[in-house]
Amino acid sequence: MEDTPFDIHQLDDLDYDAAEPILDDYQDTLINLFANSPEGQTYLETNPEMGAWIAQLIYYGYCYESFTLPKMTKNDVKTVVEGLFPRKVSLLSPEEADDAIPELMAFWQFLKREFKLSNAGSILTYLRQIQPKFKNIMNDSSRFGLAKSFFAMGQQAGFDMTTPEGLEKFQQFYNANIAPKIAAQNSESFGMFGGLLDSLAAEAGASKATSSKVPKEKQKKTRSTKQSRTRNSAKKK
Structure with missing residues (x-):
């Protein structure tokens, strides 16, 4: 060197x-x-x-x-x-x-x-x-992983997962449309993505x-x- x-x-x-x-x-x-x-x-x-x-x-x-x-x-x-x-x-x-x-x-x-x-x-x-x-x-x-799965799910649903706003909109969509269906099938899965918004803004969007x-x-x-x-x-x- x-x-x-x-x-x-x-x-x-x-x-x-x-x-x-x-x-x-x-x-x-x-x-x-x-x-x-x-x-x-x-x-x-x-x-x-x-x-x-x-x-x-x-x-x-x-x-x-x-x-x-x-x-x-x-x-x-x-x-x-x-x-x-x-x-x-x-x-x-x-x-x-x-x-x-x-x-x-x-x-x-x-x-x-x-x-x-x-x-x-x-x-x-x-x-x-x-x-x-x-x-x-x-x-x-x-x-x-969990964050990447969430990111991919949002992308497939047409949300801009590269911004905090997009992440938040998808989380709202997920809570209203996807989580209830999962909860009906498996109570453990219902909270799988709960509380992810703060970490996703740093991890999924920024990684x-x-x-x-x-x-x-x-x-x-x-x-x-x-x-x-x-x-x-x-x-x-």
């Missing part, structure tokens, strides 16, 4: 309370370094935006599983890509999943070259293997893969990925 002031190890061995104040800057700086690297520039030639999936990998890996990039194994990345992503990350269309693996592969190629991460080779092999399957994995409703990208024309500027991160589930549970 030459001439880079960025310390990729700064989250290692920190608990969440110590890492939380620096997590945003860690993501933003690293994504900008990637965007301006040879690997990032090559990726931008065919992909006008980048950063969303990298931000999700760092955020969900660290906040839910305490994974950091330098210590991530192939199985750690698999946990995030095949477990947390399909459960947590809502898409506006199934095709948005197509960008994920190419972006992550370019990113790990950058990490391998720039930071000499020994784990990068096996992770890249895994990403190449999962690429043909990932779109189906991301859109498999049996893998969705869309499209919400944190680096447009090509702004790649030289410091970016903010705050909208890409869920705030209601900050600590590992």
Whole structure:
């Protein structure tokens, strides 16, 4: 590694309370370094935006599983890509999943070259293997978490689930038209989505893969990925 002031190890061995104040800057700086690297520039030639999936990998890996990039194994990345992503990350269309693996592969190629991460080779092999399957994995409703299921239900009903207003309108629609039918069939399911509005505004609406990208024309500027991160589930549970 030459001439880079960025310390990729700064989250290692920190608990969440110590890492939380620096997590945003860690993501933003690293994504900008990637965007301006040879690997990032090559990726931008065919992909006008980048950063969303990298931000999700760092955020969900660290906040839910305490994974950091330098210590991530192939199985750690698999946990995030095949477990947390399909459960947590809502898409506006199934095709948005197509960008994920190419972006992550370019990113790990950058990490391998720039930071000499020994784990990068096996992770890249895994990403190449999962690429043909990932779109189906991301859109498999049996893998969705509660918030993502609610988000998808609202989308299918024609509501704009990307705004608090849209979320609230669908919650009202759900309470008036869907919940009573569920309650008649199963009393436990009646309250399944109860009280979700506050968390959905942060999680389902803000965790869309499209919400944190680096447009090509702004790649030289410091970016903010705050909208890409869920705030209601900050600590590992």
